[in-house]
Amino acid sequence: MSLLKEVKSLIHKDMLLEWRTKYAINGILLYVVSTVFVCYQAFKSVDPATWNALFWIVLLFASVNAINKSFVQESRGRQLYYYTVASAKAVILSKILYNMMVMLLLSSIAYLVYSIIFQNPLGDPLLYLAVVLLGSVGFAAVFTMVSGISAKAGNNSTLMAVLSFPIIIPLLLLLIKASKNAMDGLDRSASYDELLVLTALNIITVAISLLLFPYLWRD
Amino acid sequence: MRTYWWKILGILLLLYSIIMGLLGHVPALPIVHETIRNVYFHVPMWFTMFTLYLISVVYSVKYLSSGRPADDFVAVESVNVGIVFCIFGLLSGMLWANFTWGDPWPNDPKLNGSAIATLMYLAYLVLRNALEEEQKRARISAIYNIFAFPIMIVLMYILPKTTDSLHPGSGGNSGFGQFDLDGSMKAVLYPASLGWILIGTWLMSLRFRIRKLEYQNDSATPETLA
Numbered sequence: 001m002s003l004l005k006e007v008k009s010l011i012h013k014d015m016l017l018e019w020r021t022k023y024a025i026n027g028i029l030l031y032v033v034s035t036v037f038v039c040y041q042a043f044k045s046v047d048p049a050t051w052n053a054l055f056w057i058v059l060l061f062a063s064v065n066a067i068n069k070s071f072v073q074e075s076r077g078r079q080l081y082y083y084t085v086a087s088a089k090a091v092i093l094s095k096i097l098y099n100m101m102v103m104l105l106l107s108s109i110a111y112l113v114y115s116i117i118f119q120n121p122l123g124d125p126l127l128y129l130a131v132v133l134l135g136s137v138g139f140a141a142v143f144t145m146v147s148g149i150s151a152k153a154g155n156n157s158t159l160m161a162v163l164s165f166p167i168i169i170p171l172l173l174l175l176i177k178a179s180k181n182a183m184d185g186l187d188r189s190a191s192y193d194e195l196l197v198l199t200a201l202n203i204i205t206v207a208i209s210l211l212l213f214p215y216l217w218r219d
Numbered sequence: 220m221r222t223y224w225w226k227i228l229g230i231l232l233l234l235y236s237i238i239m240g241l242l243g244h245v246p247a248l249p250i251v252h253e254t255i256r257n258v259y260f261h262v263p264m265w266f267t268m269f270t271l272y273l274i275s276v277v278y279s280v281k282y283l284s285s286g287r288p289a290d291d292f293v294a295v296e297s298v299n300v301g302i303v304f305c306i307f308g309l310l311s312g313m314l315w316a317n318f319t320w321g322d323p324w325p326n327d328p329k330l331n332g333s334a335i336a337t338l339m340y341l342a343y344l345v346l347r348n349a350l351e352e353e354q355k356r357a358r359i360s361a362i363y364n365i366f367a368f369p370i371m372i373v374l375m376y377i378l379p380k381t382t383d384s385l386h387p388g389s390g391g392n393s394g395f396g397q398f399d400l401d402g403s404m405k406a407v408l409y410p411a412s413l414g415w416i417l418i419g420t421w422l423m424s425l426r427f428r429i430r431k432l433e434y435q436n437d438s439a440t441p442e443t444l445a
Contacts, residue, residue, distance in 0.1 A: 145366060152359050153349050163346060166339035167367060170332075170374045193381050197373070204369050212362045215283050 003093075006086040010094035011101075024073075025102065028066045032058065032110045040117050051120045052180050056135075056172060059110055063136070066106060067099050067143035068160055071151035083217065092213035096144045096206060103136035123185020131182055134195070135175040138202045142168055145209040148216055174198050226421050232414025236263075239407045246404075250319055257315045259407050263415035264308030265333075270416050271301035271423060272340075276368040279361035289431060291357035294364060295347065296426040298340050300419055305337050320385055329379040329386045336371045343367065 018025055035058045046054065071079075082091055111132050115122070122128050146164040153159055178194035240259035248255060275297035282290035312330070313323040324330060346363055350356035379386065 149346070149359055149363055149366075152355070153346060159346065159349055162342045163363065166335050166342055167370050169335050170370055170378055173328075173378060197377060197381065201370075201373060205366075208366055208369065212283075212365060215358060216362050218358075 003087065003090050006090035007094045007097065010082070010086060010090060011098050014094065014098045024066070024069060025105075028062060028102075028106060029109060031065060032062045032106065033113055035062070036110065036114050036117055043118075046118075046120075048120060048183055049180065051118065052176060052183055055110075055114055056176055056179070058114070059107055059132075059135070060139070060168065060172065062106060062110065063103055063139040063143060064160065064164065066102055067140065067147050068157060069147075070095055070099055070144060071148050088214040088217040089210055091217070092144070092148070092209055095148075096141055096209060099140040099144050100137050103140040104133060107132050107136035120183075122183055124182045124188070127182035127188060127191065128179055131175060131179045131191075131195075131198075134198050134202070135171070135179075138171045138175075138198060138205070139168070141202055141205040141209065142171065145205070145213070148213065152216060171198070171201060174201070225417055229414050229417030229421060232410045233418060236407055236411030236414055240411065243407055244403050254315055254318050255404075257311060258404070259411045261308060261311040261315060262408065263412040264304050264311060266412045267415045267419040268301045268304040268308060271297045271304065271419055272368065272371065274420070274423070275301065276365055279364040282357060282361045283365075286354075288353070288357065288434060289427075291361065292427050292430045292434070293423070294361060295344075296423050296430060298343060298364070299426060300423045302337060302340055302344075304415075304419055305333065305340075309333060309337075316385075325385060327379075327385045329375070332374040332378055336374050339367050339371060339374075 039054055039058065043050070043054075108129075111129065143164055146167065147160060150160040150163055174194050174197055178191045178198065181191045181194070236259055240256055245253070245255050275294045278290045278294040278297065281287075282294060309330075316325060316330075317323045343360060343363055347356055347360045350359060
């Protein structure tokens with residue numbers, strides 16, 4: 001089986017598993033909506049900088065919770081089975097792509113709900129959306145690999161937070177800066193630097209995950 | 220003599236940098252005044268830290284391909300010594316900032332970046348403690364180390380360049396290089412950096428040898444000890 005075909009069928013399997021129970025996705029969506037609502041109730045109205053920071057914090061915790069489960073939900077025996085039928089690269093690639101799709105859905109819904117409930121004028125909504133999408137892809141790439149590491153290390157959620165938060169901070173800083181630019185409606189050329197570094201960081205994390213996961217997988 | 224010449228060189232370079240750093244000629248500048256001499260002590264800390272982290276990631280890669288415990292020991296001891304140099308770098312920087320920027324911890328991207336990078340390497344040590352089995356610990360922590368390294372570079376060397384920073388040489392500020400007209404500062408800074416790098420590597424190799432001996436003691440069977 002070629003890599004592409006393996007990845008395709010693994011993603012299909014993940015989606016099918018999710019579709020049958022709809023447990024994880026509904027739980028996370030409820031989490032996002034209720035967090036947004038709690039923030040709204042607590043703050044009522046905020047200044048733009050806080051609005052922006054709050055949105056990224058909501059998204060950060062939602063994505064940690066969503067991706068934390070990606071390696072834990074499957075039993076050891078089933079993981080061993082994947083190892084015999086597919087290559088390790090296909091497994092991590094399918095997980096990253098699946099998590100990216102989940103995150104894209106999640107962040108679009110979060111963005112929609114957040115901007116409806118919590119009204120705030122956006123200078124350049126299109127660019128803001130682009131930054132949100134780029135950010136959710138980055139979150140998925142980083143958290144998938146870290147959840148793989150923490151799953152191997154006895155998988156407690158404290159370790160996941162300790163390992164992933166320092167790693168995610170540069171991404172988060174870039175995202176907050178670029179989205180603030182978009183919010184203030186600055187000229188798009190002002191954010192090119194951030195967008196470029198963000199894209200480069202995403203590519204690097206995916207590439208390193210692909211290189212390293214075959215070593216992590218063995219036991 | 221053939222094997223330990225670099226240790227003597229390291230000590231001599233440090234002595235030179237301390238003497239020349241305190242007595243040598245420096246350009247007269249407003250605000251920084253004589254604190255500019257801190258550049259001979261503050262900057263080499265970061266060079267040394269970076270060298271040690273680089274050694275660590277190289278040996279992590281080596282461990283993944285060879286599986287020898289010794290490679291893992293080099294990786295972890297490099298991080299241990301690197302963190303110490305990072306803390307010294309932060310402390311000397313805070314002392315300096317207190318005089319020139321009026322605050323030991325101004326909100327500067329380079330300061331925050333290096334603090335977060337330290338957290339990342341402390342997380343590496345926490346991860347090691349969380350794993351019991353030796354081979355698994357070595358392999359998984361090597362993976363995390365390699366994963367964290369490029370992000371450390373982004374955090375400490377790329378992000379401060381794109382944002383406003385108080386640090387010389389980033390955020391549109393000029394570096395000290397242009398004030399150093401006759402190269403007298405470079406003549407101290409570069410030997411000082413080399414000296415600290417050599418001392419850092421020496422410390423790392425000492426700690427590595429201790430750890431290796433402990434490992435050999437632990438893994439020795441009762442028959443070989445008797």
